[in-house]
Amino acid sequence: MAAALLVGGATSDAGKSLVVAGICRSLARRGVSVAPFKAQNMSNNSVVTADGGEIGRAQGMQALACGLAPSTRFNPVLLKPGGDRRSQVVVRGRADGWVGAHDYHERRAALAEVVASELASLRSDFDVVICEGAGSIAEINLRASDLANMGLAQAGGLPVIVVADIDRGGVLAHLLGTVAALSPSDQAHVVGFVVNKFRGAQSILDPGLESLRALTGRPTLGVLPYLNDLWIDAEDSLSTPIGRRVGPSTPALGSARMRVAALRLPRVSNSTDLEALACEPGVDVTWVDDIASVHAADLVVVPGTRATVADLGWLRERGLDRALGERATAGRPVIGICGGYQMLGTHIDDDVESGRGQVPGLGLLDVTVRFDAEKTVRPVTGRCAGIAVAGYEIHHGRAEVHGGRPWLDSDADGPEGCVVGPVRGTHWHGLLANDAMRRGLLAEVADAAGLDGFVVATDTDFEATRLAQVDRMADLVDTHIGTATLDAVLTAGIEHDLPTVTLGLGPGAKPRT
Incomplete structure (x- = not known):
């Protein structure tokens, strides 16, 4: 053996x-x-x-x-x-x-x-x-x-x-x-x-x-x-305090930096989706939970969650629903991933995870979500704006898109995700790890945010960074x-002659065998 x-x-x-x-x-x-x-x-x-x-x-x-x-x-x-x-x-x-x-x-x-x-x-x-x-x-x-x-x-x-x-x-x-x-x-x-x-x-x-x-x-x-x-590949984002940057700060290639606010949901899952953005020069990704940070950011990401309906309630309690709605009205970018995508829709029907039945969503995407007892877990491939991409899905929610346009095309299922104005969402985790797709997204965000001095890197290789x-x-x-x-x-292997250790009752205690 x-x-x-x-x-x-x-x-x-x-x-x-x-x-x-x-x-x-x-x-x-x-x-x-x-x-x-x-x-x-x-x-x-x-x-x-x-x-x-x-x-x-x-x-x-x-x-x-x-x-x-x-x-x-x-x-x-x-x-x-x-x-x-x-x-x-x-x-x-x-x-x-x-x-x-x-x-x-x-x-x-x-x-x-x-x-x-x-x-x-x-x-x-x-x-x-x-x-x-x-x-x-x-x-x-x-x-x-x-x-x-x-x-x-x-x-x-x-x-x-x-x-x-x-x-x-x-x-x-x-x-x-x-x-x-x-x-x-x-x-x-x-x-x-x-x-x-x-x-x-x-x-x-x-x-x-x-x-x-x-x-x-x-x-x-x-x-x-x-x-x-x-x-990279942190076991759990819960050891990262609110306000802490994801990864080290990297010099910007141009005169401007991009601020990305990641909503720190109480039951956030697959927070590693943010790491690919944080690898980019001049991109500052920070976990936030307040309205001011949502307003100040150039891009806001609503990540995945293990409890979509419960975390949606938390988001509303903090007034973050209004802040996201104001961003959308002003034409400022918002991305939802998996559970975050589900929150951005018009309503959620959940008798599986929370047992709450129908719950109104944020209404920023023309999408309805119904939770299924059977869990979708699979690797996925497709194309986004003509670029080959890969990712993976882990979710109970089934999304039905009623308007807007698809964010990408899945090889298995055709249109995936939804884009309405500056707001977009997808069930795909790992999408942002695709280098060419991520560069195109950053260019769009910089344009929407008026960051004329932000320069998108042409050579960031996320997988190579992971291996390094x-x-x-x-x-x-x-x-x-x-x-x-x-x-x-x-x-x-095991060394059987090692002593047994006791804390003892006072000074001078020694190991006993």
């Missing part, structure tokens, strides 16, 4: 996804057959596989790092949070009902079989499998039902490295406490630590790492420096962890 490793976290958002991608890319660049795996993910950022399945966006990025196409094998269980403390369960890429926090545990046994089967299959087909944990590995209240962290490590006999984000502060306590909170049998799987997002002189940190080793008996395998330009970010992470792994260290962990 192939070597495998679990990259766990001391906290959520510690950088596990990028570390896994970096390790995968490091191995793949050396010719190793490697695959990513996340047993159970909770995210509304997803990507569609070639066979019409759905997996977490981070696993799609990790597949790219391995030189593989996204596959449902890499993320067999995906939970997509919606309203009312419920999540849609996606099993092997297909929607399989809704669960709450308590009834989910009733499904654990069946899901554990799915996870074990997929991991075993990957380990038989690849030389190495790099697994990503979920949240913190020390969520002791969830240990009995755990599928993705120490439960997976125990079931698969996996060594575990723990990643901690030093940018949060308290990194040494996070790592020590994480190990000490685990049972002795779980601790036996933890073989070392990785400190992420370090800034400054490592010589100042090193004494703390030596003390950590003395207290736990485990080494720090690497200290990865902070890089502010690693931002993965390579940057692999470079960090090679330099600051080292291929020899990585190979040693994969070869040695």
Whole structure:
């Protein structure tokens, strides 16, 4: 059976996804057959596989790092949070009902079989499998039902490295406490630590790492420096504060910059649609939730959402419906994507997701939407203004267009989306990742906004930018962890003579064996 490793976290958002991608890319660049795996993910950022399945966006990025196409094998269980403390369960890429926090545990046994089967299959087909944990590995209240962290490590006999984000502060306590909170049998799987997002002189940190080793008996395998330009394929936009720019600022090619306001819906999904715009020189994409920002922007994007009707209500509560209507009347561009597209129509008939029945939309597009119990999940291709484009669909809503003109033509279904004046929408995710189409759109927005000094780049390659970010992470792994260290962990597996760690009741507490 192939070597495998679990990259766990001391906290959520510690950088596990990028570390896994970096390790995968490091191995793949050396010719190793490697695959990513996340047993159970909770995210509304997803990507569609070639066979019409759905997996977490981070696993799609990790597949790219391995030189593989996204596959449902890499993320067999995906939970997509919606309203009312419920999540849609996606099993092997297909929607399989809704669960709450308590009834989910009733499904654990069946899901554990799915996870074990997929991991075993990957380990038989690849030389190495790099697994990503979920949240913190020390969520002791969830240990009995755990599928993705120490439960997976125990079931698969996996060594575990723990990643901690030093940018949060308290990194040494996070790592020590994480190990000490685990049972002795779980601790036996933890073989070392990785400190992420370090800034400054490592010589100042090193004494703390030596003390950590003395207290736990485990080494720090690497200290990865902070890089502010690693931002594409974020697992979840909820870690991005309102008012924060998407990605780093890039110099404009002309005398003017373009301001893009992305509405930060409470249950935003596939927020990665905004990343392609943010890659463009001189384009500032910012998450907003206020009327003034909607009025000030050159372009407003209403992104996807996991709860269209609920987020439409939130939008109205904040007066953003009026602000969008005023933009449309003034001839200023607005784009709706998937759930955002549905909101822009005249009404929504939803007995599936919210159970609210008929709800009025914003009335900016001549489109009606009816929610269907069957979920559409598929890759799509077509043409937009004569340009070949590709994307993917993930939605329950079915749109019926009554006026305006189509935004694009789908190879499978013909006309797709709707354009009325400065307002346009589509169910397609990933449309803005098509370079030529995106350049044409930016030129139209600049013209409508009167940005005579804005110059559209002719050479921005979004997919190349994505891959370059993965390579940057692999470079960090090679330099600051080292291929020899990585190979040693994969070869040695679980080290059974590691000490058990206790926090003790006072100073001088030592590891006990």
